[in-house]
Amino acid sequence: MNGLTRGSAAIIGAAESDIGAVAALMSPIDLMAQGIHRALEDAGLTLADIDGVFSATTQARTSVMSLLEYLGLPDAYTDSTIVGGSSFEIHVAHAQAAIAAGLCSVAVIAYGSTQRTVGRRGASPREYNPYETPFKPFLPATAYAMAANRHMHEFGTTREHLAAIAVAAREWALLNPAAWEKKSLSISDVLNARMISEPLTVRDCCLVTDGGGAIVMVSADRARALGAKAVYVLGCGQSITHATITSMPDLTRTGAIQSGAQAYRMAGMTAADIKVAALYDAFTINTILFLEDLGFCPKGEGGRFVSGGHIAPKGGLAVNTNGGGLSYCHPGMYGLFLLIEAVRQLRGTCGARQVANAETAIVHGNGGVLSAQATVILGNASTL
Amino acid sequence: MPPDSRLTKDSPLTTYLAHLARGELAYQFSPSAGGAVFYPRVIAPRTGKADLEWRVSKGLGTVHSTTVVHPQQGEPYNVALIDIDEGFRMMSRVEDIAPAQVKIGMRVKFRTHKAEGDEPPYPVFTSAEGAA
Numbered sequence: 001m002n003g004l005t006r007g008s009a010a011i012i013g014a015a016e017s018d019i020g021a022v023a024a025l026m027s028p029i030d031l032m033a034q035g036i037h038r039a040l041e042d043a044g045l046t047l048a049d050i051d052g053v054f055s056a057t058t059q060a061r062t063s064v065m066s067l068l069e070y071l072g073l074p075d076a077y078t079d080s081t082i083v084g085g086s087s088f089e090i091h092v093a094h095a096q097a098a099i100a101a102g103l104c105s106v107a108v109i110a111y112g113s114t115q116r117t118v119g120r121r122g123a124s125p126r127e128y129n130p131y132e133t134p135f136k137p138f139l140p141a142t143a144y145a146m147a148a149n150r151h152m153h154e155f156g157t158t159r160e161h162l163a164a165i166a167v168a169a170r171e172w173a174l175l176n177p178a179a180w181e182k183k184s185l186s187i188s189d190v191l192n193a194r195m196i197s198e199p200l201t202v203r204d205c206c207l208v209t210d211g212g213g214a215i216v217m218v219s220a221d222r223a224r225a226l227g228a229k230a231v232y233v234l235g236c237g238q239s240i241t242h243a244t245i246t247s248m249p250d251l252t253r254t255g256a257i258q259s260g261a262q263a264y265r266m267a268g269m270t271a272a273d274i275k276v277a278a279l280y281d282a283f284t285i286n287t288i289l290f291l292e293d294l295g296f297c298p299k300g301e302g303g304r305f306v307s308g309g310h311i312a313p314k315g316g317l318a319v320n321t322n323g324g325g326l327s328y329c330h331p332g333m334y335g336l337f338l339l340i341e342a343v344r345q346l347r348g349t350c351g352a353r354q355v356a357n358a359e360t361a362i363v364h365g366n367g368g369v370l371s372a373q374a375t376v377i378l379g380n381a382s383t384l
Numbered sequence: 385m386p387p388d389s390r391l392t393k394d395s396p397l398t399t400y401l402a403h404l405a406r407g408e409l410a411y412q413f414s415p416s417a418g419g420a421v422f423y424p425r426v427i428a429p430r431t432g433k434a435d436l437e438w439r440v441s442k443g444l445g446t447v448h449s450t451t452v453v454h455p456q457q458g459e460p461y462n463v464a465l466i467d468i469d470e471g472f473r474m475m476s477r478v479e480d481i482a483p484a485q486v487k488i489g490m491r492v493k494f495r496t497h498k499a500e501g502d503e504p505p506y507p508v509f510t511s512a513e514g515a516a
Contacts, residue, residue, distance in 0.1 A: 130397055130401075130504070131423045131474065131475060132475045134503070134506040135475050135476060135477050135506075136461065136463070137453070137463045138455070142453055145451040146449040146450065146451050149449050149450060149451060149488065194454070195452075195454040195460075196453075196454060197451045197452070197453045197463075198452040198484070244475075245465070245475070246465060246475045247473075251448075251449055251465075
């Protein structure tokens with residue numbers, strides 16, 4: 001019970017900014033503004049319609065302040081919740097609440113990052129932690145590696161299972177002209193790639209790209225009045241179980257169990273009702289954990305579930321159809337791109353990678369080191 | 385009561401490091417929370433009570449998970465999560481064996497890695513396989 005009403009808000013615009021490797025000296029706020037411009041065009045609205053601004057990036061401590069200045073919107077309602085890559089799934093819930101409460105009527109949610117240009121350390125400097133930093137964990141990879149090793153120990157998951165996720169993501173990416181990776185990838189390519197933090201090789205880890213984007217949200221009534229290509233927010237949930245991997249309550253059970261349950265309850269749905277899954281794949285182990293924790297397979301079965309091309313194109317479940325953080329784009333906080341892809345699938349505009357009869361999508365964001373879990377369930381008009 | 389009488393004399397981290405400098409692995413115990421608390425804090429999680437008591441661990445634990453980090457430059461090294469017998473988990477590394485030989489379930493024993501220059505002391509572990 002979160003107080004939000006199923007289907008009360010809709011996403012009516014969604015767009016990436018430039019992604020991949022952007023022009024020299026572009027700023028994160030430039031990319032947010034470019035994403036907003038394109039998302040407004042997609043929604044059939046203009047900047048003057050916006051009265052709510054939501055944003056997050058690791059490269060600007062007060063990003064929403066910078067963005068209001070840039071856009072010239074001093075009176076906008078604002079929210080800059082930042083809990084890593086899932087911030088934008090939380091922004092969707094907060095925007096839905098703000099719209100329902102009358103705090104704003106047209107909300108944009110924006111992200112921008114020039115991580116590839118400035119380097120990962122420059123984009124996201126690590127805070128010193130006296131209980132972890134002395135041991136030089138290569139974060140975030142080391143945290144996910146320890147969750148992966150624990151999953152392998154408890155459930156017999158193998159490196160080949162993990163590799164199957166990277167291969168499926170690459171096959172989807174080859175169907176997406178906007179994806180960073182353009183060459184095919186095999187299981188043995190993944191296994192033999194440069195080791196980062198065992199058992200994860202560089203191909204088990206997300207890309208390091210630039211990128212940004214925005215989505216536009218309004219009330220369902222406003223969406224209908226505008227005649228917009230609307231995608232409705234059916235369910236939301238969040239659970240933030242820890243900040244450091246040392247304090248994660250159980251390395252093989254994430255807060256997606258709770259955030260997913262909240263979102264499914266609000267939507268009146270289960271995993272069986274979902275046609276498209278957008279799961280935050282910062283590392284291959286993520287996809288296994290979230291398939292399990294969101295109810296697509298029993299706990300411990302994720303490795304076997306993804307084998308044999310089951311989540312690849314033409315498989316049993318469409319997962320990360322844009323190619324994911326592993327092969328499409330990952331500027332550091334990937335959650336906004338999950339929402340953009342789900343909107344496109346539900347509108348039926350995905351071309352070669354379009355999922356047939358895509359009426360429902362689950363978007364699952366992950367922030368920190370499996371720390372901040374946030375789920376959004378979206379549906380087209382037929383699901384209302 | 386003068387207001388500054390409520391000022392905390394030592395931060396949780398200062399107390400923890402002072403124990404480490406003496407070769408002790410300290411943790412807190414909260415009667416209200418009914419268990420060990422780590423990392424050290426000023427109030428107990430969940431209960432919110434300021435009932436944290438300092439205790440010294442026997443220094444024995446079990447590897448809960450482990451990884452070998454392969455830096456772009458330099459030798460691969462171990463990072464591990466250790467479940468200490470008194471009921472708390474911490475990050476550390478297991479020394480004196482090859483990093484790939486550190487296994488989940490391995491019994492390990494604490495020792496202090498002494499302060500060096502500006503770097504405070506920190507806890508590391510060695511294999512205690514075969515010991516109690």
